[in-house]
Amino acid sequence: MIDINLIRENPELVKANLKKKFQDKKLPLVDEIAELDKRKRALQAEGDNCRAMRNTLAKNIGLLMRDGKKEEAEEAKRISKENNDRVARIEEETAEIETRLKTAMMSIPNIIADDVPVGRDDSENVQGKVFLEAKEKPFDVPYHLDILESLGGIDLDAARRTSGNGFYYLTGDIARLHSAVLNYARDFMIDKGFTYCIPPYMIRSDVVSGVMSFEEMEGMMYKIDGEDLYLIGTSEHSMIGRFMGTVLSEDSLPQTLTSYSPCFRKEKGAHGIEERGIYRIHQFEKQEMIVICKPEESEDWYEKMWNYTVELFVSMEIPVRQLICCSGDLADLKYKSCDIEAWSPRQKKYFEVGSCSNLTDAQARRLGIRYKNSKTGKNEFAHTLNNTVVAPPRMLIAFLENHLQPDGTVYIPEVLRKYMGGKSKIELKN
RNA sequence: GCAGAGAUGGCGGAGUGGUCGAACGCGCACGACUCGAAAUCGUGUUACGGGCAACUGUACGGGGGUUCGAAUCCCUCUCUCUGCGCCA
Numbered sequence: 154m155i156d157i158n159l160i161r162e163n164p165e166l167v168k169a170n171l172k173k174k175f176q177d178k179k180l181p182l183v184d185e186i187a188e189l190d191k192r193k194r195a196l197q198a199e200g201d202n203c204r205a206m207r208n209t210l211a212k213n214i215g216l217l218m219r220d221g222k223k224e225e226a227e228e229a230k231r232i233s234k235e236n237n238d239r240v241a242r243i244e245e246e247t248a249e250i251e252t253r254l255k256t257a258m259m260s261i262p263n264i265i266a267d268d269v270p271v272g273r274d275d276s277e278n279v280q281g282k283v284f285l286e287a288k289e290k291p292f293d294v295p296y297h298l299d300i301l302e303s304l305g306g307i308d309l310d311a312a313r314r315t316s317g318n319g320f321y322y323l324t325g326d327i328a329r330l331h332s333a334v335l336n337y338a339r340d341f342m343i344d345k346g347f348t349y350c351i352p353p354y355m356i357r358s359d360v361v362s363g364v365m366s367f368e369e370m371e372g373m374m375y376k377i378d379g380e381d382l383y384l385i386g387t388s389e390h391s392m393i394g395r396f397m398g399t400v401l402s403e404d405s406l407p408q409t410l411t412s413y414s415p416c417f418r419k420e421k422g423a424h425g426i427e428e429r430g431i432y433r434i435h436q437f438e439k440q441e442m443i444v445i446c447k448p449e450e451s452e453d454w455y456e457k458m459w460n461y462t463v464e465l466f467v468s469m470e471i472p473v474r475q476l477i478c479c480s481g482d483l484a485d486l487k488y489k490s491c492d493i494e495a496w497s498p499r500q501k502k503y504f505e506v507g508s509c510s511n512l513t514d515a516q517a518r519r520l521g522i523r524y525k526n527s528k529t530g531k532n533e534f535a536h537t538l539n540n541t542v543v544a545p546p547r548m549l550i551a552f553l554e555n556h557l558q559p560d561g562t563v564y565i566p567e568v569l570r571k572y573m574g575g576k577s578k579i580e581l582k583n
Numbered sequence: 584g585c586a587g588a589g590a591u592g593g594c595g596g597a598g599u600g601g602u603c604g605a606a607c608g609c610g611c612a613c614g615a616c617u618c619g620a621a622a623u624c625g626u627g628u629u630a631c632g633g634g635c636a637a638c639u640g641u642a643c644g645g646g647g648g649u650u651c652g653a654a655u656c657c658c659u660c661u662c663u664c665u666g667c668g669c670c671a
Binding site for chain 2: 193194197198200201202204205207208210211212213214215216218219226227229230231232233234236237357381399400401402525527530532
């Protein structure tokens with residue numbers, strides 16, 4: 154949600170932003186909001202006067218009653234009642250206008266960064282920096298499920314029986330590797346100065362609607378039957394929710410946190426679970442990082458954050474690149490965003506393994522995350538950012554494909570060995 | 584799950600129908616003292632909104648009600664604490 158002052162003072166900027174995001178159909182909303190806002194303020198002035206009147210009248214009645222002037226008090230009560238009817242009418246209209254205004258404001262996207270490339274959809278995203286050479290293998294790289302099966306690391310049949318499509322059992326060294334990657338990533342982030350956090354895996358609906366749009370909620374979130382609780386789709390939800398409605402002291406910023414959680418997603422809609430394997434599933438685990446900081450620091454943190462992910466992957470000897478999200482592919486809450494993509498030697502292309510976003514104050518405004526600015530003495534909205542450190546099932550695909558040896562074993566890079574009992578490779582089954 | 588108590592500013596915590604946006608304390612800001620600091624003393628300090636301004640409105644967990652008037656009374660929901668039960 155953007156600051157309504159922007160629409161009051163610079164509606165052209167908001168419109169230009171909509172055009173850059175190819176959301177031209179929302180253009181009339183800007184003028185509509187300006188009108189509603191005007192009407193709301195007029196009502197407010199009128200209502201304020203009526204309420205001021207009510208307060209004065211009520212005070213007088215108190216005094217009259219005290220002095221025992223019964224009749225005068227009764228007359229004042231009658232006048233007050235009339236005035237209250239008017240207040241009620243005004244408040245009714247105000248409530249209606251506010252609802253419309255809020256709905257409209259919610260669908261106005263955050264102002265995007267100047268350096269976001271303009272493009273219609275994900276096909277126009279732009280490659281950023283590339284890290285490590287993306288080499289082709291001198292042999293055919295099998296589909297990741299076949300690699301997993303050859304290593305005795307997965308049981309999809311059983312998972313389908315117990316839970317249906319979109320779930321898996323990981324076993325043996327593969328399960329251990331999965332945990333190893335998470336543990337390594339956790340320690341990696343702790344070494345970067347982040348605070349490790351294990352958050353709730355279920356959150357209430359008011360938190361959910363604060364951190365995402367209604368459509369996202371429908372398509373992603375699992376609801377617990379009979380309770381006002383949802384399974385989190387990412388720990389970002391509970392991590393950011395932690396600060397809902399709070400005023401942080403300036404010296405407690407930046408909050409730099411890294412969290413572990415399972416993530417639960419319906420994966421409804423256009424893409425769905427059409428792919429065989431573990432690329433898109435209902436339940437996976439993820440190490441996440443979030444930062445809450447002062448506005449002037451968020452650009453720097455954004456750069457640092459996506460680079461941490463790159464550094465992590467490079468340390469595991471997996472080639473990656475930054476893919477810069479274009480204006481049309483940017484979710485409405487985002488100021489800028491990029492994906493980190495890992496190299497797939499099988500597909501001979503990169504695929505998404507993580508996503509880093511700076512939401513500036515848009516998310517903080519929705520959730521009421523503020524900090525006391527010591528210079529102005531005012532409570533101001535903080536900036537929020539989030540980034541994937543690593544999500545093992547997806548990273549496992551990259552890992553297996555990149556570290557597969559000609560003999561079918563899988564190489565374990567140095568940094569992970571202490572989490573794998575010193576092993577340097579994963580052997581074939583039997 | 585049952586019973587009782589409770590939810591008030593950045594924090595702790597008074598306040599049980601009008602003079603309460605809210606005592607007091609902590610914290611914070613500024614000033615004095617000091618070579619400087621600590622301690623001490625003084626002043627200020629709830630938030631959000633409308634208005635050029637004077638000024639003004641709203642908010643005491645959420646929602647609804649009673650009343651001319653609600654932090655205060657009633658209903659309801661949520662949460663927290665204490666005891667009991669249940670389960671690791």
